[in-house]
Amino acid sequence: MLSILFYLFATVAIFSAFYVTKARNPVNSALCLVTTFICFAVLYITLDAPFMAAIQIIVYAGAIIVLIIFVIMLLNLGTAVKKRYTHALAWGAALSVIMLFITNTFIRRGVPTGKLGDVTTQMIHSYGHTELIGMALFTEFLLPFEIASILLLVAIVGAIILSKRQV
């Protein structure tokens, strides 16, 4: 059951990710990107990470994609002309296939081992995934959390300054 779910959503994710790179109209690319993100959220749920799946839907499929589609429609971009990117196609395809081959050999050769932590499936089910994330975030990773909030503030100010007509 779980493997059928994995293969189904992995196939949909791969095909829609490929269509993101191939679609002429940027709006079609953005919609396929939403499909990929939702498939990834389902995969996160199969990995016992429901909070990450919720964040994926809210932040990526909600906020970032809405921002992208908003900008596409604001700039009123047309569809791409076909002959404009055929020259780089062969080189790009060759390079990405080589990269896939190299990562594949490294994944097949290595064994992912390490010191096992204490977060087992049973612990996730008894405490709850969100509680565990919050506990780690507000104790061990408190300083990076505050730095991330400052980063977001700087990004807001930067976006406003950049899109002003005259500074």
Added chain:
Amino acid sequence: MISVYHYLILSAIIFSIGTFGVLTRKNAIVIFMCIELMLNSVNLTFIALSRHLQNMDGQIFVFFVMAVAAAEAAVGLALMIAFYRNRESIDTDDFNMLKW
């Protein structure tokens, strides 16, 4: 049975597709979307390995990657609007103002 290798290979495939898109497309917004695709494949790797090693730190990393991606989206799209205002296009061929 689905092991951690399946997730790693899936994320390698998605990362390669993202690289392909970055290298071949000319529209800056589509390139940006392909970068988001690559970030997401790395997130999948982090969560799969965090589950495999029974450790929560990888998922905290994913949280910060998402925060940085949101900031990047805000600033990057503002940059594209500022560029479009100057050149009336966001093709990467037109990004040549620093050339001489």
